[in-house]
Amino acid sequence: MTTTPTNLPNSRFNLQAAIQNFGPAIILVVLLGIASSMSDVFLTERNLMNVLRQVSGTGLMAVGMLFVILTRGIDLSVGSVSAFGSVLSALWVQQMMPGLAVPLTMLVGAAVGLCSGILIAYLKLPSFVTTLAAMTIARGAALIASNGQPIRMGKAGDAITYFGAGSFAGVPYPVWLMGTVFVLAGVVLTFTRFGRMVKAIGSNAEAVRLSGISVARYEVAVYAISGALAALAGVISSSRTGIGSATIGVGAELDAIAAVVIGGASLLGGRGGATNTFIGVFILGVIANLMNLANVPGYHQQVFMGVIIVGAMLLQYGTAALRR
Amino acid sequence: MTEIVKLTGIRKSFGGVHALRGVDFDLRPGEVHALLGENGAGKSTLMRVLGGEYRPTEGEIVLDGTLTELSGPHDAKNRGITVIHQEMALAGDLTVAENIFLGELPGLIGWRGLYARAAELIAELGFAIRPDALVGSLSVAHQQVVEIAKALSQNARVMVFDEPTAVLSVQDAERLLSIIDALRQKGVAIIYISHRLDEVLRIADRMTILKDGQSVATVAREGVTIDDLIRLMVGRPLSALFGEDVPRTPGDEVLRVEGLGRGQAVRDASLSVRAGEIVGLGGLVGAGRTELVRLIFGADRADTGTVTLKGKRLKLRSPVDGVRAGIGLAPESRKDQGLILDKSIAINTTMARLKPLLAPLGFIRRKAEHAVVNELGGRLRLKSAGPDAPVSSLSGGNQQKVVLAKWFHVDVDLMIFDEPTRGVDVGAKSEIYALIKQFAARGRAVLVVSSEHHELFGLCDRVLVMREGAITGELSPDAYSEENLLKLAMPGVGQAA
Numbered sequence: 001m002t003t004t005p006t007n008l009p010n011s012r013f014n015l016q017a018a019i020q021n022f023g024p025a026i027i028l029v030v031l032l033g034i035a036s037s038m039s040d041v042f043l044t045e046r047n048l049m050n051v052l053r054q055v056s057g058t059g060l061m062a063v064g065m066l067f068v069i070l071t072r073g074i075d076l077s078v079g080s081v082s083a084f085g086s087v088l089s090a091l092w093v094q095q096m097m098p099g100l101a102v103p104l105t106m107l108v109g110a111a112v113g114l115c116s117g118i119l120i121a122y123l124k125l126p127s128f129v130t131t132l133a134a135m136t137i138a139r140g141a142a143l144i145a146s147n148g149q150p151i152r153m154g155k156a157g158d159a160i161t162y163f164g165a166g167s168f169a170g171v172p173y174p175v176w177l178m179g180t181v182f183v184l185a186g187v188v189l190t191f192t193r194f195g196r197m198v199k200a201i202g203s204n205a206e207a208v209r210l211s212g213i214s215v216a217r218y219e220v221a222v223y224a225i226s227g228a229l230a231a232l233a234g235v236i237s238s239s240r241t242g243i244g245s246a247t248i249g250v251g252a253e254l255d256a257i258a259a260v261v262i263g264g265a266s267l268l269g270g271r272g273g274a275t276n277t278f279i280g281v282f283i284l285g286v287i288a289n290l291m292n293l294a295n296v297p298g299y300h301q302q303v304f305m306g307v308i309i310v311g312a313m314l315l316q317y318g319t320a321a322l323r324r
Numbered sequence: 325m326t327e328i329v330k331l332t333g334i335r336k337s338f339g340g341v342h343a344l345r346g347v348d349f350d351l352r353p354g355e356v357h358a359l360l361g362e363n364g365a366g367k368s369t370l371m372r373v374l375g376g377e378y379r380p381t382e383g384e385i386v387l388d389g390t391l392t393e394l395s396g397p398h399d400a401k402n403r404g405i406t407v408i409h410q411e412m413a414l415a416g417d418l419t420v421a422e423n424i425f426l427g428e429l430p431g432l433i434g435w436r437g438l439y440a441r442a443a444e445l446i447a448e449l450g451f452a453i454r455p456d457a458l459v460g461s462l463s464v465a466h467q468q469v470v471e472i473a474k475a476l477s478q479n480a481r482v483m484v485f486d487e488p489t490a491v492l493s494v495q496d497a498e499r500l501l502s503i504i505d506a507l508r509q510k511g512v513a514i515i516y517i518s519h520r521l522d523e524v525l526r527i528a529d530r531m532t533i534l535k536d537g538q539s540v541a542t543v544a545r546e547g548v549t550i551d552d553l554i555r556l557m558v559g560r561p562l563s564a565l566f567g568e569d570v571p572r573t574p575g576d577e578v579l580r581v582e583g584l585g586r587g588q589a590v591r592d593a594s595l596s597v598r599a600g601e602i603v604g605l606g607g608l609v610g611a612g613r614t615e616l617v618r619l620i621f622g623a624d625r626a627d628t629g630t631v632t633l634k635g636k637r638l639k640l641r642s643p644v645d646g647v648r649a650g651i652g653l654a655p656e657s658r659k660d661q662g663l664i665l666d667k668s669i670a671i672n673t674t675m676a677r678l679k680p681l682l683a684p685l686g687f688i689r690r691k692a693e694h695a696v697v698n699e700l701g702g703r704l705r706l707k708s709a710g711p712d713a714p715v716s717s718l719s720g721g722n723q724q725k726v727v728l729a730k731w732f733h734v735d736v737d738l739m740i741f742d743e744p745t746r747g748v749d750v751g752a753k754s755e756i757y758a759l760i761k762q763f764a765a766r767g768r769a770v771l772v773v774s775s776e777h778h779e780l781f782g783l784c785d786r787v788l789v790m791r792e793g794a795i796t797g798e799l800s801p802d803a804y805s806e807e808n809l810l811k812l813a814m815p816g817v818g819q820a821a
Contacts, residue, residue, distance in 0.1 A: 192686040193678050196671060204664040210623060210655055211676040211730065212647025270666060 024263050024279040026314055031286055039293045047289065049172060053240075055285035056174035057082065057249075059278065062263075063185045064113075064226030069260050070189075071222050072202045072269025073120060074129035078230035079252035080110050080138035083245065085234025087142045089160070090151040090244020098159045102235055106228040113227025114136055117220035131223075135253070136168045142246035148151035151244035159177040164239030174236045181229065186274035198222060202269025259284050262312045283312065326389050328353050328481060328513045330407075334383035336680035337367055343369040344380070345537040351482065356504060356514045358524045361557055362749035364563060367517055370534070371484050373513075376400030397561045408471050408488060414667050420446070423459050424474045445473040449503050465496035471557045472503060483507065484515040489523060489781035490746060493609030494775070494810070501527050505727030519749065520776070533557055558751050565750070566782040567758045571765075574785070575599035576634075578769035579738050584629030589615040591793040593629070597738065597769040601761065604784030605773045607813045612793035613773045614656050617740045620771075621653040622646030634737060647676055652731030654724070656742040658771075662727045663715050670697045672726050679732045700729040704759060721752020728759055739763055742773045757783055771794065789813050791816035 036043045061078040067076040085105050090176045092101035116134045119125045153160060171179075189195035197218050200208050209215045238244045263280030265272025271308075287308050291301045329351040344366045351357050359367050372378045374385070376394035387390050387403060394400050414423050421442035422429065440453035451469050459467055468488060475483055485504070489497040504514055504527055518524050524531060525545065532542040533556040541578040541754045554565070579597040584590060590612045599604045605613045620624045622640035626777055631638045638649050646653070655661035663672050674681055674693055681693045695712040708718055715726055724744065731739055741760065745753045760783060764770045774780050780787050781804040788798050789812035797812040 041418060191688060193682060193688060194686055195686065196678075200664050200671060200675065204660070206661050207664050208675065210621075210643050210653060212643045212662050212734075213675065214642070214644050270664075299500050 020312045021264070021276070023315055024283070024312075027262070027315060028279050028283050028286070031283060032291075035286060035290050035293075038290065041293060042290065045170065047293075049167075049170070049175065051282070051285040051289045052175045052178070053172045053282050054288070056172075056178040057236045058252060058255045058259060058284065059178040059281045060181055060229045060233040061182050061252060062259040062277050062281050063274065064222075064229035065253075065256040066185065066260050066263075066265060066272055066274065067198060067222040068127070068226050069257075069265050069267060070198050070202045070269060070272055071219055072205070072267075073219070073222070074131065074257070074267075075113070075116070075223060075226045075230075076128065076131040077112065077116060077138055078134045078226060078233070078251035078255045079254075079257055080142065080235065081112050081227055081230035082234035082249040083247065084112070084142040084145070085109050085231030086238045086248055087146040087151060087234075087244040087246050088231070089235045090153045090157065090238050091145065093153055093155070093160055093220060094156040098157075102160075102232075104254070107237055109231025109234075110224045110228035113225065113230075117223030119214035120220035120223065139246070144245045146244065148246065153238065153242050153244065157238070159240060160235070160239045161242045164236065164241075174239070177232075177236070177278045179245035182274050182278045184289035185277075186311075189274055194218070194221070199270050199272075201269075202266075202305045204270075218314060255284060258309050262309065327351060327386070328388060330384075330386040331370075331374070332386070334373060334382045334385075336373060336378055337380045338382045343537055344373070345423050345559065347383075347534065347537070347539045349532055349539060349542075350514060351513045353481070353513050354511045355529040356508055356516050356527050358516045358518065358528035358531040358766075359534065360517075360521075360524065360531055360553060362751050364538040365534040365557075365749075367534055368486070369537075371407060371486065371515070374400070374482075375405060375484065401478065404479060406475040406480035406482070407484040407486065407778070408468070408475065408476065409486055410563050413669070414459045414467055414471060414474075416458065418459060419455055419456050420462070420470050421455040423470055424455075426474070427478070432712075433638065441477075442473070444620065445476055446470075447515065448518045449501075449506065451471060461751050463496070465492050465499065468492070468500065469503070482513045482515070484517070486517045487747070488516075489518060489520060495608060495812070497523070506712065519747075521553050522778075524553070525550065554750060565754045565757065567754060567761065572600045572761075572785075574601040574768060578634055578773070580632040581631070582630050584616065584619050584625050585793075586615065586619055586624060589793050590619060590626075593793075593795050594776075595788055595795060597771055598769045599737075599769055600764050601786075602764045602770040602772060602784045604778050604780035604787035605771065605790060606703050606777065606799075606809050607790035609775060611790040611813065612769055613790050614742055616790065617742055617773055617794070618654065618770060620646075620738075621651050621740060623653065623655075647734065647736075650737035651740065652676075652736035652738070653733055654727045654731065654742060654744060656746075658720070658723055658727060663723060665680075665716040666714055668712045668714055669701070669706070669708055669718075669726055669729075670694065673697050673711075673729045673733055674702060676730050685739055696733065697729070700732055701709070703727055703732070705755060710820070719749075719752065721748040721756065724748055724752070724756055725759070728756070728763075732763075738769045738771065740771045740773075743775065744772065745774075745776070745779065777809055780809075 033177050041047050057072065061082065064078060065075055088108055089101055089105040090267065092104060112134055116130050119130045120127045166173050168176060197213065201215050201218055205215050234249065259280035260272065260277050262283055263265065263272065263276035287305060291304060296304060327350040331349040333346060334347040336564050347366065347370055357784065359366050369378065376397045376399050385394060421438045424442050424445060425438060439455040446453050448468060449469055449472060453462065453466050453469060459470060492500060494749055501523065507514060514561050516524065516528055525548065528545055530542060530544050533540050536559065574813050576599055578599050582594045584593045593616050607613050618624045620631055622643045622645045625641065631640060632689060633649050633651065640646055661664060670693055674696060678688065681689050681696065683689050694711050701708065706725045707722050715723055718726065744760065745756055748756065753817050760770060772780065772784060786798055788795050789809055790796065791813050799808055
């Protein structure tokens with residue numbers, strides 16, 4: 001390799017990349033240190049499992065969001081779709097086996113994503129506005145389907161509520177589910193054509209298109225995945241409460257986006273991974289949990305959460321800006 | 325006359341890397357001083373030192389006879405040193421006048437006066453551009469004029485032009501050269517960086533050649549030839565640039581295009597390319613060459629006409645169809661269209677044909693992929709840190725080789741090159757020419773779009789010329805000359821065959 005000055009920005013870039021790779025983990029470790037010094041309860045297995053169970057829905061949405069963001073898009077509909085999923089699963093579980101109701105619910109979520117995806121990929125509508133529309137449509141559909149009333153699953157939903165309450169090897173089922181989805185996502189993103197193309201499209205869609213690859217198909221696919229996972233997050237919610245509700249998941253899309261971005265993914269697409277997104281989800285959960293343990297009032301929590309997200313982002317991006 | 329700029333013994337190291345290892349350079353008022361050298365020779369680093377972006381590790385900067393330390397780009401600008409970048413540093417959504425006076429806009433803008441002053445500055449350069457036009461709506465050439473006007477408004481005494489004509493058509497390049505001449509008359513000192521040596525020989529009073537971070541010679545224009553310059557830059561004469569001709573016998577027709585058209589951009593274009601043949605597409609920028617090859621590849625959809633490849637009529641709805649049929653395109657803009665810069669060499673190389681490297685469920689067989697990439701890298705003499713190195717870490721020439729590797733891997737029947745050596749240094753150019761010839765020698769059809777005439781003449785078996793969207797004629801090797809090509813390319817000249 002010749003040593004030309006053009007290589008230099010690159011060696012600096014690598015250092016930056018290292019910060020971006022390990023930044024989320026460092027933030028998490030620091031946060032865990034602070035948390036354990038502030039509260040004796042925090043580091044107990046019970047509490048940690050509680051944190052994980054609370055974020056399992058957000059986690060699923062974050063995985064879908066990660067795929068979308070990697071293609072340089074955004075999906076604002078996930079919160080509403082999760083509500084729609086919660087309502088549908090509660091309704092359907094009374095008419096059919098849960099083994100059928102849950103996949104069907106996910107299919108509806110995927111269909112919502114598919115519609116957004118087709119508008120975005122083939123008709124070139126901006127993802128922000130398209131999924132904003134999908135957000136109100138899905139919310140409205142959830143309210144219509146439920147008549148605006150919470151839907152008790154009752155006896156028919158026993159299998160689902162068992163899933164929400166139970167655990168295996170000390171780890172709650174929803175956490176197992178989230179973990180599995182994260183591992184699958186990680187494998188897909190790292191080792192398969194699909195994952196590689198999704199990231200390539202986010203970096204430079206035109207170059208991918210001019211290599212004879214159908215960019216639109218991948219784009220549609222990521223929105224469908226995001227929709228399906230959001231609906232599944234809705235099922236998790238009803239599994240924990242036994243109720244299908246059209247009012248859950250308000251603002252959940254922002255949590256999912258925050259988790260992905262804290263996890264070092266670039267909103268400009270092409271960069272991000274499953275492990276760091278998981279860490280991002282966990283960081284959000286720990287912060288919320290910590291504030292509960294410290295008895296921070298609810299309204300204040302929102303303000304703190306925002307400030308902490310900005311702090312995490314500064315670590316991610318500010319370091320790059322300061323290095324100039 | 326005293327030098328306006330005098331650089332002595334400039335050294336610049338980044339960590340252990342020595343980008344500049346002793347450069348002497350001086351510039352007199354009212355002269356055009358060309359800076360030549362291959363990519364990586366240190367031209368840009370030197371200009372960044374002069375522009376105040378880098379502080380030299382060693383050496384002296386003397387401005388107007390006074391030893392000076394530049395504290396930053398702003399300092400350099402205040403002392404009258406302006407770099408006109410290749411990539412425009414203008415705000416596309418603002419008007420021409422706003423851009424020119426951007427740094428000094430008053431809080432309350434008097435539009436009439438502003439427009440008048442802008443128009444005046446532009447007129448001085450011999451152009452008429454509406455001062456209230458949005459810069460984004462202007463041609464690249466006119467944007468350059470705006471940038472020069474901006475520099476003039478800031479009383480620039482030293483202007484650095486970094487490859488200004490690389491993005492211009494022949495006509496616009498001519499006009500730019502006349503502007504530079506006018507600036508020289510006004511006493512502005514100009515540093516001119518270009519890979520186009522014919523141009524350099526026309527405009528420059530003196531030339532300094534950089535090689536491996538050192539200034540190897542400064543020569544006056546009188547009596548210097550292109551061959552001399554190339555020998556100083558790379559140690560090889562021009563005739564060696566295109567290499568030994570591999571014997572090629574054109575075979576069956578591979579590509580047949582009939583009556584292809586799209587709007588006003590491409591009108592009723594017909595052509596054919598045979599196996600083993602290299603056909604050039606010449607013309608001015610904007611003549612529709614890029615648009616035509618994009619239609620053939622399927623990147624845009626044609627309104628009329630047909631494309632036939634190896635006797636099969638193609639239905640081209642997207643590049644998916646073009647690639648499936650066996651067509652490859654190395655697009656005009658490597659960075660925006662040809663490569664995913666932040667991704668690895670391997671990803672870029674195998675992207676267009678990943679299928680043979682897949683295991684069930686879409687898993688990529690990494691080992692097999694690396695083997696393919698290494699094999700291609702060896703064949704193309706790619707200089708890199710390995711298949712996983714990001715493409716952004718490569719030089720322009722090596723980046724273009726990755727684009728080539730991609731289509732070698734697909735093994736296309738027809739390869740289209742759009743400006744294959746833009747922004748590539750002389751050494752790498754010659755390697756790319758050799759690869760294109762090799763490709764043709766293996767019985768593939770090749771179509772080359774280029775704005776550099778000697779490139780078309782040196783590379784192609786025949787050259788088609790386009791003007792205003794239509795193919796206006798064909799040149800065979802015995803008719804190769806700049807004059808003949810321009811006759812066909814220039815609007816208003818008779819439609820000679």
